[in-house]
Amino acid sequence: MNGLLTDLYELTMAAGYFEAGKAEEKATFELTIRRLPEHRNYVIAAGLPQVVDYLLNLSFSAEEIDYLRGLPQFRGVSGAFFDYLRSFRFTGDLFAVPEGTPLFAGEPALGIRAPIIEAQIPETYLLAAITFPTLIASKAARSVEAAAGRPVVEFGTRRAHTAEAGVLGARAAFIGGCAGTSNTLAGFRYGIPVMGTAAHSWVMSFPGELEAFRQLQRVLGESTVQLIDTYDPIEGARRAAQAGRPMWGVRLDSGDHLGVSRQVRAILDEAGLRDAKIMASGDLDEYRIRDLLAAGAPIDAFGVGTQLATSGDAPSMGAIYKLVEVDIHGIKRFTAKFSEDKISVPGAKQVFRDVGRDVIARSGECGKGEALLRPVILGGRLVEPLPALEQARRRAADSLAALAPSLRQLEVAEPRAVIYSRELRMLIEQTRRNLLA
Amino acid sequence: MNGLLTDLYELTMAAGYFEAGKAEEKATFELTIRRLPEHRNYVIAAGLPQVVDYLLNLSFSAEEIDYLRGLPQFRGVSGAFFDYLRSFRFTGDLFAVPEGTPLFAGEPALGIRAPIIEAQIPETYLLAAITFPTLIASKAARSVEAAAGRPVVEFGTRRAHTAEAGVLGARAAFIGGCAGTSNTLAGFRYGIPVMGTAAHSWVMSFPGELEAFRQLQRVLGESTVQLIDTYDPIEGARRAAQAGRPMWGVRLDSGDHLGVSRQVRAILDEAGLRDAKIMASGDLDEYRIRDLLAAGAPIDAFGVGTQLATSGDAPSMGAIYKLVEVDIHGIKRFTAKFSEDKISVPGAKQVFRDVGRDVIARSGECGKGEALLRPVILGGRLVEPLPALEQARRRAADSLAALAPSLRQLEVAEPRAVIYSRELRMLIEQTRRNLLA
Numbered sequence: 001m002n003g004l005l006t007d008l009y010e011l012t013m014a015a016g017y018f019e020a021g022k023a024e025e026k027a028t029f030e031l032t033i034r035r036l037p038e039h040r041n042y043v044i045a046a047g048l049p050q051v052v053d054y055l056l057n058l059s060f061s062a063e064e065i066d067y068l069r070g071l072p073q074f075r076g077v078s079g080a081f082f083d084y085l086r087s088f089r090f091t092g093d094l095f096a097v098p099e100g101t102p103l104f105a106g107e108p109a110l111g112i113r114a115p116i117i118e119a120q121i122p123e124t125y126l127l128a129a130i131t132f133p134t135l136i137a138s139k140a141a142r143s144v145e146a147a148a149g150r151p152v153v154e155f156g157t158r159r160a161h162t163a164e165a166g167v168l169g170a171r172a173a174f175i176g177g178c179a180g181t182s183n184t185l186a187g188f189r190y191g192i193p194v195m196g197t198a199a200h201s202w203v204m205s206f207p208g209e210l211e212a213f214r215q216l217q218r219v220l221g222e223s224t225v226q227l228i229d230t231y232d233p234i235e236g237a238r239r240a241a242q243a244g245r246p247m248w249g250v251r252l253d254s255g256d257h258l259g260v261s262r263q264v265r266a267i268l269d270e271a272g273l274r275d276a277k278i279m280a281s282g283d284l285d286e287y288r289i290r291d292l293l294a295a296g297a298p299i300d301a302f303g304v305g306t307q308l309a310t311s312g313d314a315p316s317m318g319a320i321y322k323l324v325e326v327d328i329h330g331i332k333r334f335t336a337k338f339s340e341d342k343i344s345v346p347g348a349k350q351v352f353r354d355v356g357r358d359v360i361a362r363s364g365e366c367g368k369g370e371a372l373l374r375p376v377i378l379g380g381r382l383v384e385p386l387p388a389l390e391q392a393r394r395r396a397a398d399s400l401a402a403l404a405p406s407l408r409q410l411e412v413a414e415p416r417a418v419i420y421s422r423e424l425r426m427l428i429e430q431t432r433r434n435l436l437a
Numbered sequence: 438m439n440g441l442l443t444d445l446y447e448l449t450m451a452a453g454y455f456e457a458g459k460a461e462e463k464a465t466f467e468l469t470i471r472r473l474p475e476h477r478n479y480v481i482a483a484g485l486p487q488v489v490d491y492l493l494n495l496s497f498s499a500e501e502i503d504y505l506r507g508l509p510q511f512r513g514v515s516g517a518f519f520d521y522l523r524s525f526r527f528t529g530d531l532f533a534v535p536e537g538t539p540l541f542a543g544e545p546a547l548g549i550r551a552p553i554i555e556a557q558i559p560e561t562y563l564l565a566a567i568t569f570p571t572l573i574a575s576k577a578a579r580s581v582e583a584a585a586g587r588p589v590v591e592f593g594t595r596r597a598h599t600a601e602a603g604v605l606g607a608r609a610a611f612i613g614g615c616a617g618t619s620n621t622l623a624g625f626r627y628g629i630p631v632m633g634t635a636a637h638s639w640v641m642s643f644p645g646e647l648e649a650f651r652q653l654q655r656v657l658g659e660s661t662v663q664l665i666d667t668y669d670p671i672e673g674a675r676r677a678a679q680a681g682r683p684m685w686g687v688r689l690d691s692g693d694h695l696g697v698s699r700q701v702r703a704i705l706d707e708a709g710l711r712d713a714k715i716m717a718s719g720d721l722d723e724y725r726i727r728d729l730l731a732a733g734a735p736i737d738a739f740g741v742g743t744q745l746a747t748s749g750d751a752p753s754m755g756a757i758y759k760l761v762e763v764d765i766h767g768i769k770r771f772t773a774k775f776s777e778d779k780i781s782v783p784g785a786k787q788v789f790r791d792v793g794r795d796v797i798a799r800s801g802e803c804g805k806g807e808a809l810l811r812p813v814i815l816g817g818r819l820v821e822p823l824p825a826l827e828q829a830r831r832r833a834a835d836s837l838a839a840l841a842p843s844l845r846q847l848e849v850a851e852p853r854a855v856i857y858s859r860e861l862r863m864l865i866e867q868t869r870r871n872l873l874a
Contacts, residue, residue: 005600007592007619009633016639016656027642067625073634073660120638124619127595128603155444158564159753161598162605163442166565169598182444182561188504196446197510201557201760202453204772205464219453223510231775231872254779282779306753315752316596316743323638335641338668435668 003060003088004067006124011068014117015077018084026092026327027116028348030108031126037135037314041407041415042102044141044396045109046133046172048376049386054125055094055377058118060085090118094377097351098387100137100175100395101372102403104358104416107351109134109319111363111373116326123321131319132165133172135311139286140176141400143304145408146290151179151301153195155281156309169309175392182303190389197223200253203230213243225279226250228264237264241271249277249300257282258297265298279303285312286410324348334431346431347424349373356404357417362424440497440525441504443561448505451554452514455521463529463764464553465785467545468563474572474751478844478852479539481578481833482546483570483609485813486823491562492531492814495555497522527555531814534788535824537574537612537832538809539840541795541853544788546571546756548800548810553763560758568756569602570609572748576723577613578837580741582845583726588616588738590632592718593746606746612829619740627826634660637690640667650680662716663687665701674701678708686714686737694719695734702735716740722749723847761785771868783868784861786810793841794854799861 004011017023033043060068065085068074092114103109109130112119143152154173157166170178170186180193187194198216206212209231217224224247228236233252240250250268252260257280268276280292281303289302306312322344326333334346345360352359354369361367375383387395406413420428441448454460470480497505502519505511529551540546546567549556580589591610594603607615607623617630624631635653643649646668654661661684665673670689677687687705689697694717705713717729718740726739743749759781763770771783782797789796789804798804812820824832843850857865 004622004625005604006621007594007633008621008624008631009619009635011621012634012657012660013636013639016635016653017642019656020652022642025642027638029638064625068621071624071631073657075660076656076658116642123636123638124595124603125600128597128600131596132598132602157444158561158758159568160565161569161602161747161752163562163565164601165569165598166561167442182446184443184445184448184505185441187445187508188441188501194445194508196444197449198446198453199450199560200774201464201466201560201772202450204760204774205454205459205462205553205763207770215457216453219456219513220449220510221513223449223512310598310752312752315598315747315749321595323641326642333644335638337637337641 001059001061002054002057002125003085003121004064006121008073010121010123012073013120015074015081017117017120018081019078022116023084025116026113027119027323028111028113028325029119029123029321030111030324030349031130031319031321032108033103033105033317034320035318036105037138037311037317039313039412040138041409041413042104042138042403043134043317044137044176045097045101045103045130046099046137046175046392047130048096048099050129050168051094051096051110051126052376052382052386054129055090055122056382058088058090058122060088062086089380090114090122091380092118092377093375093379095373096376097372098374098395099392100399102396102399104418106418107358107360108349108373111348113348127319127321131317133168135314135317136169136172136308137176137396139308139311140173140178141396142286142410143289143302143308144177146286146293146410147302148293150299152177153301153303154178154181154183154308155303155305157183159306160309166309171389173308174389175396177393177397192389197225198227200227200230203227209236210239210242213240217243217246222246223248228252229254233260234263234267237267241267241273244271244273247276249279251279251281251303253282257292257299258295261297261299277301281305290410320344334427336428336431336435338432338435345424345428347427349424357419359419359421360424361421362427365421365423367421438496438498439491439494439562440522440558441501443558445510447558447560449510450557452511452518454554454557455518456515459553460521461766462553463550464556464760465548465550465762466556466560466758467548467761467786468567468756468758469545470540470542470754471757472755473542474575474748474754476750476849477575478846478850479541479575479840480571480754481574481613482534482538482540482567483536483574483612483829484567485533485536487566487605488531488533488547488563489813489819489823491566492527492559493819495525495527495559497525499523526817527551527559528817529555529814530812530816532810533813534809535811535832536829537836539833539836541855543855544795544797545786545810548785550785564756564758568754570605572751572754573606573609573745574613574833576745576748577610577615578833579723579847580726580739580745581614583723583730583847584739585730587736589614590738590740591615591618591620591745592740592742594620596743597746603746608826610745611826612833614830614834629826634662635664637664637667640664646673647676647679650677654680654683659683660685665689666691670697671700671704674704678704678710681708681710684713686716688716688718688740690719694729694736695732698734698736714738718742727847757781771864773865773868773872775869775872782861782865784864786861794856796856796858797861798858799864802858802860804858
């Protein structure tokens with residue numbers, strides 16, 4: 001059903017492997033963070049449940065197979081291949097780092113071991129399914145770090161690249177530490193706290209701002225957040241103070257957040273509303289949050305939209321999905337790409353997270369520290385239920401707290417030490433020699 | 438079924454409008470390009486079929502309503518509102534510019550006129566559904582412009598923000614002028630030409646490059662594109678030449694595209710393969726395409742991935758969805774936002790595209806030129822089938838050809854003249870005066 005959700009070349013290669021008699025060969029592919037996104041000291045792995053769903057349901061409908069059959073690229077392909085697609089299922093293994101794990105340049109996020117066609121077809125989907133939420137979880141973690149304990153709420157669905165990206169982005173932002181999201185479906189599907197009360201249209205729909213504020217309180221009570229900047233934020237704050245309790249507080253969505261939040265705080269305090277909070281939103285990101293707090297802005301919570309939902313300063317990431325070994329009836333051949341600027345590392349791997357450094361080793365090695373890649377699917381079956389979303393969120397928080405403080409800063413720092421084990425270095429050398437021979 | 442695919446505040450406002458007795462009020466909202474994305478002289482409107490699908494299917498399941506009922510924000514909301522949601526349907530009107538229409542800053546892409554709750558709830562979805570494909574169609578148009586007649590193929594699904602964004606991005610890229618996509622599902626769903634043959638893993642899965650090339654030809658024949666840079670692009674080109682015909686040509690995915698493409702051309706020509714083409718891919722965008730061609734690179738086709746699929750240099754766009762008028766039993770009130778840096782323009786509008794300039798007018802006015810906003814849904818029903826994808830693509834091409842050449846350049850140019858009609862200017866003044874009173 002989702003078999004066509006991939007690049008055509010995965011399917012032409014599938015036909016080619018089949019026709020070349022390679023369908024029985026077992027391949028190991030790894031999805032690796034080649035480079036960290038710009039401005040990042042780490043990324044937070046996310047997206048694994050979508051990968052699992054995809055692999056466990058990967059198949060081709062009769063209609064989809066007919067479509068492929070009609071493409072010019074498949075003109076020379078035998079009927080046996082299309083019969084093969086009809087009963088296609090993923091029967092292989094998936095190893096992956098748990099969601100919420102910080103990763104660094106050069107580290108694999110997952111590995112697939114399966115008959116080569118089953119391992120090849122998922123490439124496109126897996127890359128999209130992992131890199132996008134990983135970018136968002138990472139951006140969220142930075143915003144949360146900048147907010148220094150104040151809640152950050154994900155507000156970005158309207159800027160996400162499709163509404164579905166809004167839902168999955170909200171989920172990833174929660175893993176990265178956001179306190180909640182404006183996305184209602186993300187709340188319904190994943191149990192994430194949902195937040196939000198009113199937009200400018202609410203205020204505009206009433207002849208006067210005070211009436212709009214009072215009507216909102218009638219419906220939302222203690223949950224009320226008065227949006228005060230439809231016309232003039234200072235006048236708006238005065239009217240919110242006049243409307244008084246019940247309310248959680250006010251929201252400021254534009255303008256000079258620093259100066260205005262100070263004036264608003266004074267207005268609320270003077271009206272005896274010391275417990276009313278101020279939320280800021282509108283063109284915020286981790287840098288603006290940090291600068292506002294450093295300047296002493298009396299802001300209690302942040303809503304972050306566009307920049308978070310699109311990972312605005314780094315909307316893509318150099319991740320690769322590369323063939324690292326082939327097993328032909330028990331005989332292994334290690335593979336790597338050695339072209340000029342884009343190199344891959346041969347052999348199935350494991351990452352050991354030790355104090356202060358990570359060691360990338362061959363998969364059979366016994367290393368020191370936590371082994372990050374764990375079996376998720378074996379022989380086409382889920383090994384055990386995936387960790388709950390809350391666990392992924394806690395893993396991210398705990399792992400970040402254990403990192404060197406310099407890596408949690410917003411500025412690019414000295415990278416974490418990521419080294420290859422002796423055995424892996426030997427394998428790289430040997431593979432290079434074999435390939436050049 | 439898709440009722441929760443929106444920000445929570447749309448639904449708390451819905452409850453508020455209901456409780457405040459405003460459910461019968463008719464509202465007009467407009468989705469407007471507030472600012473063009475960075476580095477852009479225009480955008481190409483796209484995404485309308487997704488908007489139509491959404492509006493025609495907008496509803497709430499019993500389970501979704503129960504979820505809302507359990508949220509703290511809805512504690513004070515009466516049962517009558519949830520009954521209302523149970524039979525909720527979109528019964529209003531949608532006016533929109535056809536897909537493929539170039540738009541400029543300040544211009545509305547669509548307008549909704551409906552009972553205020555029906556017009557409010559879609560805000561979040563509509564913004565995401567229009568801005569993302571509009572960004573991609575625009576980026577594609579720039580890449581196609583830079584390629585000066587050579588085909589540009591969309592290769593970016595793996596970098597898209599979810600696989601679904603890859604499919605819708607491929608569709609938008611086709612509207613913007615791409616010749617095809619690597620996304621197979623986009624081909625299946627929308628009839629877009631699909632392209633692609635083999636990745637590095639194909640080459641790596643064979644002990645030798647030459648064998649990999651010959652096996653690919655066996656399967657793909659004339660469709661074969663040999664990927665020559667797995668180990669060394671010059672050696673790869675020699676082996677591709679040795680494998681000879683049949684092939685469409687070769688692909689170069691990394692390194693110095695200019696220098697290597699020249700050497701590859703010479704190798705192919707020398708082997709008598711003058712008709713074999715060279716495709717370039719790997720970290721390309723409109724600027725690199727332009728520079729490569731300006732330097733005389735013998736490249737016949739371009740595959741553009743990451744930058745196109747994410748609109749990398751402008752991954753978001755300042756679009757707004759604002760209430761412009763309310764109609765309470767036949768009495769209209771015009772609304773606008775007049776806060777410091779974010780202003781909206783009151784009243785339902787029309788855009789007249791005239792020679793050399795656009796006039797934004799009030800919706801009832803008769804202007805000069807083409808009226809861009811057309812009825813799509815009236816009274817909850819589709820007026821006529823939407824134009825076919827090919828028509829949208831042609832509209833984009835024809836409209837771009839009719840623009841001032843400076844606007845089609847990659848650099849930011851003098852903006853197209855977009856002015857308000859006299860009537861609209863009067864309405865703005867009058868609304869401002871009323872609101873300040």
